Amino acid sequence: MASASPPLGLSPPFKKSRIGCSPSVFPASGFEVIDPNLLVEEERLPTYDRTNYYPMRIGDIVDGHYQVVAKLGYGGSSTVWLARDLNKERLYRALKVHVHNAPYYHELSVYEHLKKPIQQEIDDKDTHPGRDHVRQLDDVFMIDGPHGQHAVFVMVPLGMSLATMQTGQQTGAFQPIFVTQALSQALLGLALLHSADLIHTDLHADNLLIALTDESILSTIEESEITKPSPRKQIGGDTTIHVSQYVFGGAGPLTISDLGQARIGRTQTDKAMPIQYRAPEVILGMPWGTPVDMWSAGMLVWTLLEPKSLFHVYDMASPELNDAHHLAAMTSLLGPPPKEFRDRSEESSKYWDEQGNWQGPVPLPPKTSLADLVTTLQGEQKALFVDLLECLLTWLPEGRLTADQTYFHPWLRGDDENGDQES
Template sequence: MASPKDSKNPVALLPPREFPSSGFEVIDPSQMVEEEQLPFYNHQDYYPMRIGEVIKDCYQVVAKLGYGTSSTLYWVIKVHVNTLKYNQELKVFQHLAGVTMEHSGRANIRQLKDSFQLKSCNGIHDVFVMTPLGMSLRTLQEMQKDSIFQQILVTRALDQVLIGVNFLHEADVIHTDLHSDNLLIAITNDSILAKVEDDEIRKPSARKQVNGNIIYVSRYMLGGAGPLIISDLGQARIGNKHAGNAMPIPYRAPEVILNMEWGDAVDIWSIGLLAWDLLERESLFRIYDSKSEEQNDAYHLATMTALLGPPPPEFLNRSEETSKYWDKDGRWNGPVPLPTEKTLQCLAKSLEGDDKDNFLSFVQCLLCWLPEERLTAGQAYYHPWLRGKNLSAGGD
């Protein structure tokens, strides 16, 4: 973890704490643990971090809080793999640091406190130091009854997401990876962090040792009662026009699937799906055939057609690939059947009456074939469903 004192602050640093060298569960070397279960895991790519290690003379590692394909998170220290030759997330953080406009949404974006590099025997690792955050919105959702939130919690969460995304878009950044795993709840009480540190001393984390490297089991941290923070900018893009693959498969916007040019409206599509996933039990788009990308694309687009209606000619003319799925008039002729039983109206089951109508209106304003017809983040913030107005009563 980072020392309580800022590395750039001349105030004396706290002395490092001693951590137990015994008393922990030793995991069998043959058992796959955490990052070892990732499909492309290579132990030589990861920095051999040790709990208790002091880094850069001012940070001490006190607990492991997670891992990923490109990094392992040790509390607020994110240590990237050494195969990351171009660190897009660092580039985005540096870009945002140069944005001088005042915007309330900046507070809903994760901030980079410090960055440096560590050298291991296998290469160079980029290291981020960031403010500690609590659990993800997805983790909190899994703790709810039926894994869905009450409407008031969803609208409050979306308010913060839209303000944060509005800042990113104003700053010329497209996130491309918005979902509940990347929305973290800020911590308002530092005692939570002190408890994690003390727990590591009182009951050390289970671990295994392979080829001289130690792999720790992450320490789960509850807590967080502050604002939502949009995190993980590793897939973000700078600029307003892009091409090529992007977004998690179930959240991909139609223009991405069909290899069209795309812009910040892909984030709006993601927010529409996020709203649905926070409130409804059944996701709109699932991975139907993980072994065949072409078949999965067909099922994905067929479901979009069933839910949204046929795409307009203007959309069809933007990519030659549309001819695989629709005729020139927008009629479906793809390689999989159209799921005619699916409609947004019948799938929305959590709300009733005006609440349901307003919610569906909100989703339909974000899930549009044409990106330019989707509401912007700023416009979506003022939608009647979020502002507590009744559409049928003339709200706008």
Template sequence: MPKPRTFLNEGYKTVDASTTFEEEALPHYTREAFYPARNGEVIHGRYQLGAKMGYGTSSTVWLAQDLQDGTYWAIKIQVNTMPDEYRTSELDVYRYLAAHGAPNHPGRKHVCELRDAFELQGPVGTHQVFVLTASGMTLGEFRYRPGNMLSPLMARLAVKQVLLAVNYLHSADVIYTDIHADNLLIGVTDQAVFDRIVNLEAKTPSRRKNVHGTIIHASLGVVAGIGPLVLCDMGQARIGPKQEGIAMPAPFRAPEVILGMPWDNKIDMWNVGILAWNLVEDDVLFQLNAHESREQSNARHLTAMVALLGPPPSEFLNRNKSETSKYWDDQGNWIGLPAVPVGVSFELLVKKLNGNERTTFIDFMRSLLRWLPEERPIRRLPSTLYALSIEAISAPQGNEADIGLNTAWCRALGDNSNAALYDL
């Protein structure tokens, strides 16, 4: 049983009080909502916090060592203002997956695993805490650090791993709804990496800011002992094959969600397409204006889809006439504002790829970004559609192995794709 480390409380750089730091930069930030965690603190009688790994609008995440067995875990401490329905929903998804997820599915290693959950009393409220798989920085953080760039191969391998994760979730009737680079953690295969990080933080503390006695620590990015990508944060995931209501980040939102139609796991396949574009082209495919109303934003979003994909089929428009009639007439002509842009195509928009790779990527995008959800692939596509096969890493479902796509753009290097998958 390891002994708790002693963390120095001196020798660190102090951030000026006038400088916005870490979670302070978040919209609607309130200091009292966040738990004032400190490096070296032991919570729940067993987890010693060793380094802050990141933060978001609803939580901070810490690398911690279990003092009972020496293993390292990510401790996600949620804000005390989290509505009760959100407190239970994420936990419900993790527990549901533990009970219903296929244990031998190759996508399981690409989904964050819950080890424990408990409540932590803070100075001004109660915080829900999740003990999760410890990983490195997010793919979003990695790609925007100076000197880092995702090559087309890295983007392709990242998408393959996301497809495995999504297939694992779908096999258990879980719809993720929130796929983007900031929800993809870069796995760490060597636990010794965590040991080195915590030892370094204990002896040479990182920057921090003191705000009326509350310490805000700097987040440490970890890219070492790199392993598989891990899909994290089940806060927006849904259990069950059929759903309705708003879901997905606005620029990633599928048309059936925008138009108030019932939806299913095919929204994740749309989401994978938007993610793939973002990783390859380093851009957002459908640009929205944050200052517009939801109605204006929806109209702009839909015009961009029409410009790129062509008009939706009548079968799609008839699924919720009360909404679609705001934008299309009975003949399927666009009547909304703004006008549909002209001269837009994948061929004109793709800038980062050339030759056959460019062609297969465009085919990949077109297979996923389709108006009719049932036309988006969830089983293997015929090999005539793509030369690319994912059979070497396909996911077992009964006696069949389908992970969603059979497309040339996702091909790994050679047949032994397991090694290539993790070679980010």
């Protein structure tokens, strides 16, 4: 029976390729067997359903020429695996294997949209510098699982995330010079996305990965799975839950990853963003656009530089009360929103009266300021940092700096004028 044409250049699931080099042989024993009663990796996720995930095993060969050599990570809609391309000597790729019921077409459409040249590239006849800082999609294919088909995204492997790296910092935060470099690179990526009419909506330290400059790190991971295989858990006869390996090292560009929550178009109206990073216009159901990513940039730079969170989640059991706590904390920190902002949503009357006074269902925290909360900087550097935050964490979206404008802020570009930013 003839199969339907795959969407957006999707490789057909029956594609087979000639194997050009021998696959590795992985041990069937010698690894730690995890107690079946313990929850491991993706099993810990609140929405986990084993039947949705493809039962990948280290050593499997998929699409005819990718041999899976290690597990790299997991999430609510996919697992990520390191694979060696047997058609190309020592070439490694990351395989993002979606759950069979994942709406992967949206993410695929975002990657396809991103491939198109933006107007600046057409005008300048040159590649936008942000392309080095946004993850690209190499290929897509399908594999058949016991409960349905799974889309597999093929990408260049990346190193650890900033969030993972931050857990190894003694103070729980990075040095200022590192933060300025990281934010500068993230802003280049955001500038590209925004020029392409894409809104990421999910910018945080977990989704910023450091690119690799030496693939020998990946060879070491493969060899480790052969000589000292990672722990795993067996469920029945058809599912193995492998423990992920971190890709330590990497000195390449910081790369914005995970475009699954990105939106195409300049104006959106649905709910988006992780709760703790959510911009006020999204909380209040207003139309929103690229400025939500700039709010995220402000939250990101705070998270990287300061050991304590700026806003806290107070009530996960009640989204409505949590929104109230969130908006109350914003009001305490930023002052009441201007009437121009409040008038954009009928929801505003739940939280502020006509004069902008707080009347929400939760108490207003004691008034504070960004300057009072900064602990890692002093003097001129602290003043410049607070100024940057005040340009990003503003009620009015149109009042926030763009990615391009933020890139040239004195706190990021002021090294020569202001001296060592580690002072």
